[in-house]
Amino acid sequence: MDQLQEIFFQEARELLAELEQSLLDFEQDLGNKNSIETIFRSLHTLKGSSGMFGFHAMNEFTHELENIFEEIRSGKSQASPKLLEICLVSLDHLKALLEDHELKDESNAARQLHLLKQIEELHGSKEQASSSIHIVEEKNDLKSLFYIQFKPGNDLISNGTNPLYLIDDLCQLGKSWVITDCSRLPELKDFVADQSYLSFEIVLWTSSSIAEVNDVFLFAEGLATITIEKVAEDQPNESFIFLINEAIKNEKSIGIEAVHKALLKDEKSSQPDTLKTQSSSTQIKERSSGSSIRVSSEKLDELMNLVSELVTSQAQLSMHAETIAQAQLSGIVENMEKITRRLRDNAFSICLLPIDTLTIRFQRLVRDASKELGKEIQLLTEGTDTELDKSVIENLSDPILHLIRNCVDHGIESLEKRQTNGKPRLGTIMLKSWYSGTKVFIEISDDGAGINKQKVRQKAIENGLITEDTVLNEQQLYDVLFMPGFSTAASISELSGRGVGMDVVKRKIQELKGSIEISSIEGQGSRFTIGLPLTLSIIDGLLVQVDQATYVIPMNLVDKCYEKPAALLQNRVQFITLDGERTPVYSLRDVFGISNQAPEILQIIKVFYDQTSVGLAVDHIIGEHQVVLKPLGSLYHGHNEYSGATILGDGTVALVFDTNTLFNKLIENSNIYGNKRSEQSVLSHL
Amino acid sequence: METSVLSSQSYLTFKLDQEIFGSSVTHVLEILEVPKITKVPRSPDYLRGVINLRGSVLPVIDTRIKFGLPPIEDTVNTCIVVLNLKMDGQEITVGALVDAIQEVIEIEENQIMPPPSIGTSYADELLRGMFKLNDEFILILNMDQLLSISEIHQLKDSQNLINSN
Numbered sequence: 103m104d105q106l107q108e109i110f111f112q113e114a115r116e117l118l119a120e121l122e123q124s125l126l127d128f129e130q131d132l133g134n135k136n137s138i139e140t141i142f143r144s145l146h147t148l149k150g151s152s153g154m155f156g157f158h159a160m161n162e163f164t165h166e167l168e169n170i171f172e173e174i175r176s177g178k179s180q181a182s183p184k185l186l187e188i189c190l191v192s193l194d195h196l197k198a199l200l201e202d203h204e205l206k207d208e209s210n211a212a213r214q215l216h217l218l219k220q221i222e223e224l225h226g227s228k229e230q231a232s233s234s235i236h237i238v239e240e241k242n243d244l245k246s247l248f249y250i251q252f253k254p255g256n257d258l259i260s261n262g263t264n265p266l267y268l269i270d271d272l273c274q275l276g277k278s279w280v281i282t283d284c285s286r287l288p289e290l291k292d293f294v295a296d297q298s299y300l301s302f303e304i305v306l307w308t309s310s311s312i313a314e315v316n317d318v319f320l321f322a323e324g325l326a327t328i329t330i331e332k333v334a335e336d337q338p339n340e341s342f343i344f345l346i347n348e349a350i351k352n353e354k355s356i357g358i359e360a361v362h363k364a365l366l367k368d369e370k371s372s373q374p375d376t377l378k379t380q381s382s383s384t385q386i387k388e389r390s391s392g393s394s395i396r397v398s399s400e401k402l403d404e405l406m407n408l409v410s411e412l413v414t415s416q417a418q419l420s421m422h423a424e425t426i427a428q429a430q431l432s433g434i435v436e437n438m439e440k441i442t443r444r445l446r447d448n449a450f451s452i453c454l455l456p457i458d459t460l461t462i463r464f465q466r467l468v469r470d471a472s473k474e475l476g477k478e479i480q481l482l483t484e485g486t487d488t489e490l491d492k493s494v495i496e497n498l499s500d501p502i503l504h505l506i507r508n509c510v511d512h513g514i515e516s517l518e519k520r521q522t523n524g525k526p527r528l529g530t531i532m533l534k535s536w537y538s539g540t541k542v543f544i545e546i547s548d549d550g551a552g553i554n555k556q557k558v559r560q561k562a563i564e565n566g567l568i569t570e571d572t573v574l575n576e577q578q579l580y581d582v583l584f585m586p587g588f589s590t591a592a593s594i595s596e597l598s599g600r601g602v603g604m605d606v607v608k609r610k611i612q613e614l615k616g617s618i619e620i621s622s623i624e625g626q627g628s629r630f631t632i633g634l635p636l637t638l639s640i641i642d643g644l645l646v647q648v649d650q651a652t653y654v655i656p657m658n659l660v661d662k663c664y665e666k667p668a669a670l671l672q673n674r675v676q677f678i679t680l681d682g683e684r685t686p687v688y689s690l691r692d693v694f695g696i697s698n699q700a701p702e703i704l705q706i707i708k709v710f711y712d713q714t715s716v717g718l719a720v721d722h723i724i725g726e727h728q729v730v731l732k733p734l735g736s737l738y739h740g741h742n743e744y745s746g747a748t749i750l751g752d753g754t755v756a757l758v759f760d761t762n763t764l765f766n767k768l769i770e771n772s773n774i775y776g777n778k779r780s781e782q783s784v785l786s787h788l
Numbered sequence: 789m790e791t792s793v794l795s796s797q798s799y800l801t802f803k804l805d806q807e808i809f810g811s812s813v814t815h816v817l818e819i820l821e822v823p824k825i826t827k828v829p830r831s832p833d834y835l836r837g838v839i840n841l842r843g844s845v846l847p848v849i850d851t852r853i854k855f856g857l858p859p860i861e862d863t864v865n866t867c868i869v870v871l872n873l874k875m876d877g878q879e880i881t882v883g884a885l886v887d888a889i890q891e892v893i894e895i896e897e898n899q900i901m902p903p904p905s906i907g908t909s910y911a912d913e914l915l916r917g918m919f920k921l922n923d924e925f926i927l928i929l930n931m932d933q934l935l936s937i938s939e940i941h942q943l944k945d946s947q948n949l950i951n952s953n
Contacts, residue, residue: 411843651827694829732845736880737835737935738828747826747838747845755826755838755845 110155112396114200117144122193123462126469129186138181142171148196150321154262157203160196163214165267166221167192172274176309188220190466245276247334248306248315249361253327254298263321265298271318276308279346281356303356305346333361399492402453409449410730414749416442417728421751443728454489457535457544460499461486464506468531471510479514479529481506488535490542494614494634498544501607505546505630506531508604513550513628523625525549547629553622555579562588580620584608615745615760641731643748643758645724646707649696652756653720654729654748659761661708661715663723668704671719675768680708680717687717688768711765718761729758743767795897799919801890801926802869805857808890808926810919815931817870817881819889822862836885839868846870848883854934863887874932882935893926895919900928 121144128137149164167189173179195217198210205211250272254265269280281303288299306315312332319328349356416439423435465481472479490498514520514529521527534545555576562568562582574582582588586605611618615635622628643654664680674692677684687706704719731746734757738744745760799810825837825848834854838845848868852859865888872881900917916930 414843651829734828734838734845735847735882736875736878737847737849737882738831738838741828741831744828749840749843749845753840754824755840757826757828757838 107155109396110151110157111200113151114148117148118193118196118200119462120144121148122190122466125186125189125193126462126465128181129183129469132181138171138175142168142175145171146317146320149267150263153264153267154321156262157199159205159214160199160203161262161264161267163192163196163199163218165270166218168271169274170221170224172271176275185224188217188224190470192217192221245307245309245335246332248304248308248312249329249331249333249358250304250306250315251301251327251329251358252304252319252322253301254322255325255327256297258322258325259298260296261325263325265300265302265322265326268318268322269302269304272304272306272315275310275315275318276306278307279305279343279350281305281346281349303349305361329358331358333358402492405449406453409446413442413446413728413730418751418753446728451489453492455492455495456487456489457495458486459495460502461533463499464502464533467503467506468510471507472514472529475510475516477510477514477517477529478527479510479531481531481533483533485535486533488537488542488544490634497610497614498632498634501610501632502533502544502546504604504607506533509546509548509550509628513548513552515551519551542634544632544634545629546632547627549627552624552626552628553580553583553620554624558582577619580622583620584618641729641758643727643729644707645727645750645756646705646718646720647722647724648690648694648720649698652724652750652754653690654727654756654758655707655709655718655761656745656759657726659710661710664706664708664717666704666706666719668700668702671704678706678717680706683715685715685717687719689719691719691721693768709761711762716761716765731758796894797897798892799895799926799928800869800892802867802886803888803890804851804855804886808924809886810893810895810926810928811869811871811931812928813892815871815873817872820868820870820883822866822868822885839883841870841883846881846883848885849934851884851886860887865889871931871934873935875935880935884934893921895928 121141124137124140124144128134128141131137145164145168149161149168152160152164170179170185170189174181195210195213198207198213199205202210205214252265252268258265272278273280283301283303284299286299286301287293293299308315312330315330319326322328345356345360420435420439423431461481461483468479468481509531514531515523515525517527520529530549532545532547534543534547536543558579559568559574559582562585563570565588567582567585567588568574584604584607588604608618611632611634617633619631619633620628621631642657644657644660646653646655662681666678670678671687671689673689675686675688678687679685680687685708689704691700701721705721705723706717706719707723708715708717727748727750729748731748733746734741734744743760743764744757745763746758747755748758750756798813800813800816801808801810803809820839820841823839825839827837828835831837834850836848836850838847840846850859862885867886867889868883869886869889870881870883872879874880900919903915903917914930914933916928919926919928
C-alpha cells in the first residue's frame with residue numbers, strides 16, 4: 103500500500119504541476135478552451151485517484167474545484183481573475199494537502215474551510231448572475247435526453263470511489279432525475295459497510311455529448327455496470343416526467359424499455375437517435391494511450407551502471423582483439439563497439455530532462471512575486487527544450503529560483519520608476535538556454551535597473567568584505583556579490599535580501615561543476631549566465647602518457663596535437679608558436695614534479711580553455727578511448743583538477759583531467775604547483 | 789556467562805613494522821594482493837594512489853606513512869585491506885596497505901585492556917585497547933578514526949612506552 107501511495111504522490115505532483123501550468127496559461131487567455139479542458143481533466147484525475155487512496159480531504163476539495171470548471175467548460179459561467187486567484191491559492195493548498203493529507207495541521211484545516219467557503223461563494227454568485235442567460239441558452243442549445251443505468255459493483259466503494267460523487271457529477275451536466283433502486287439492500291445483519299447495494303437510473307437532459315457523460319464514469323470503469331443511452335433529442339414531455347417522478351417516489355426501477363415506450367407513446371413524431379455505448383474501456387483508453395511509461399530513477403541508475411560496465415568490458419575486448427589480430431574477431435568486435443556506443447548514447451538520453459520541467463515553477467514565482475510587489479513582469483523563455491541530466495536539473499532549480507527572485511525584487515524597478523525612465527510598464531525577465539560545445543548555458547536576464555556598482559562597493563566596504571582602497575575591476579566587483587554575508591537590499595523583504603543567497607547560488611552551481619557570471623549595464627538590466635557541463639559520465643577521451651602514468655584529456659576539448667623537440671620547452675610554462683599562434687604551453691612533467699629524463703620529442707596537445715587555447719606537453723599520445731568516469735572519492739576532495747578516474751582495458755586506473763579547473767588552478771593558485779615569477783608574466787597574457 | 793559470549797568479537801590482526809594491530813572484522817570487506825597502483829600527483833604522501841577494484845576506483849592509504857612509520861618497499865607479503873569506514877558521517881571504502889596479514893582471532897570484550905594512559909590525545913582516539921596474545925601485545929584500533937586524524941607520529945611513541953614497560 104505504501105508503494106501505491108508513493109505512486110499516487112508522484113502522480114499527484116505531476117498533475118499539480120500540469121494544473122499550475124494550465125492555470126497560468128488560462129490566466130493569459132481566458133477564452134482558451136484547451137486550458138479549461140486540461141484543468142478540468144487534471145482536477146478530475148486528481149479527484150478520482152485521491153478518492154481511490156482514501157485521501158478524503160483532497161477528494162472533497164478537488165470535487166468542489168472541478169464543479170467550478172465544469173461550469174466554465176460547459177459555458178454556464180465565465181472565468182474571472184478572482185476565480186483564478188482562488189484557484190492558484192487552492193493549488194498551493196492542494197500541495198500542502200499532499201504533505202498533510204489528513205489535515206492534522208490546524209492551519210491547513212482552517213485554510214481548507216476558508217477556501218471551500220470562497221469557492222462556494224463564487225459558485226453561488228455565478229449561478230445567480232448567469233441564471234437569466236442560462237435559460238436562454240438552454241433553449242438554443244442542442245440538447246438530448248440520456249438514460250443512464252449505473253449499477254455499482256461490489257468493489258467500487260472499497261476502491262475509494264464514492265458513487266454519490268459520480269451522480270453528483272452527472273447532475274452537474276444538466277437537468278436530471280435520479281431513480282434509486284433499493285431492492286438489493288440486505289438485512290442489517292448481512293450488511294457490509296463497504297459494499298454498494300444500490301443501483302441507480304438517471305435520466306439526464308443535457309447539452310453534453312455522450313463522451314462527456316461517459317467521462318464521469320472514468321474511475322468506475324470495470325467496477326460497475328454502466329449503460330448509457332441517448333433516448334431522445336427533444337425535451338421530455340410532462341407525462342414522461344410524471345412517469346419518472348412516480349418511479350422516484352416508489353424507489354422502483356423503470357428499465358430502458360419503459361423509457362422508450364413512454365417516449366414513443368407520447369411523442370410519436372420523435373425519432374430517437376439511439377446510440378448505445380457500454381461503458382467499456384475502449385473509447386476512453388484511446389484518449390489516454392500515452393507512449394511513455396514511468397520508471398523509477400533507481401532502475402535508470404542501475405541501467406547506467408550496467409552500460410558503464412559494458413563500455414569498460416568493451417574496451418578490454420577491443421584491446422585483446424587488437425593483439426590477437428584475427429580478421430573475423432576484429433569484425434565482430436568492431437560491430438560490438440558500434441552497438442555499445444549507440445547503447446551508451448541511448449541510455450544517456452533517457453536520463454536527460456528538458457529545462458522545461460522547471461519553468462512552470464519559475465512562471466508561478468514571477469507571477470506571485472510581481473503581484474505582491476505591485477510590479478508588472480513577464481517571464482519569457484527561450485530554448486527550454488535544452489536537455490540536462492536529471493540530477494543536474496533537480497539541483498538547479500533552487501539557484502535559478504533565487505536568481506529570478508532577485509530579478510523580480512531588485513532588478514525590475516517599480517512602475518513609477520519605469521515610467522519616468524521611459525521604459526515599458528511591463529518588465530521582462532528572460533530565461534534562455536542553449537548548448538555550446540560540451541556545456542549547457544542558462545542565462546537569466548532582466549531589463550531592470552542593473553547593478554549599481556557604487557552601491558555594491560559601498561556595501562561591501564560596510565560589511566567588511568573589502569577595504570576602502572581595494573582596487574577591483576568590473577568582474578571582480580560582481581564577484582563580491584557572491585561572497586557570504588552580502589546583501590544590498592535596503593530592507594529585508596519576504597522575497598530576497600536575507601544575505602544568504604548569492605553565495606549559496608554560487609556554491610550550488612560549483613557543486614554541479616558549473617560556473618556563473620554576471621554582467622550588467624546600469625539602467626538597462628543585468629544578466630546572469632550559468633555554464634554547466636553536460637554531465638556525461640561516459641566521455642570520449644584522448645589517452646596520454648606522462649612518465650609511467652596514463653591520463654585522459656576529454657576529447658571534446660582537444661583542438662590539435664603537435665610534435666615538438668623537448669628542447670623547445672625549458673620551463674614549466676612558456677610560449678611556443680603553434681600554427682603561427684603564440685600559445686602558453688605547460689609541461690605536465692614539471693607540473694607533477696617528475697624529474698627523470700624526458701623523451702626527446704614531446705607531444706603538445708592544444709586544449710580549448712575559455713576563449714583561447716592552452717598547450718599541454720606530454721610524453722606520448724596513446725590514442726582515443728571511451729572513458730567511463732568514476733568518482734575519485736572524498737579522500738581526494740581537493741583534487742578537482744581531475745573530474746574522476748577511469749579503468750583502462752588492461753585493468754589499470756587512469757586519471758581524467760578536468761582541464762578547465764586544471765588551468766584555473768595553475769593560473770590562479772600557482773602556489774599549489776610552486777610559485778614562479780616568470781609564470782605570472784606569461785599568464786598575464788592569457 | 790551469556791553476556792561474555794555476546795561481547796566476544798572477531799579481530800583481524802596484521803603487521804606493520806614490528807607491531808601487530810587488530811581491527812574489528814566488521815570493518816573489513818576483503819583482502820587484496822597489491823595490484824598496480826595509480827598515483828595521483830600532488831596528493832598527500834599517505835595516499836598511495838587509486839586501484840581498480842572490480843570496476844570501481846578505490847583509494848589506497850599507505851598505513852605506514854599514516855602511522856608515522858618509515859616507508860619500505862612492498863614485499864610479497866604486503867596486502868591491501870579493504871575497509872569500510874565512517875568519515876564525517878559518510879561511509880567510505882578505502883584500501884589500507886599493511887606489511888602482512890596475520891590471522892583472525894576471537895577476543896572477548898573484557899579481555900581488552902585499556903590503552904596506556906600516558907599516550908597523547910589522538911593516540912587515545914585511535915587506540916581502543918590492547919590484548920595480550922601469548923607473549924605479544926596486539927594493539928586494537930578504532931578504525932573509524934583512521935582517516936579523521938591527520939598524522940600519527942605519537943602512536944609510535946606510545947608503542948615504545950608499552951614495549952619498555
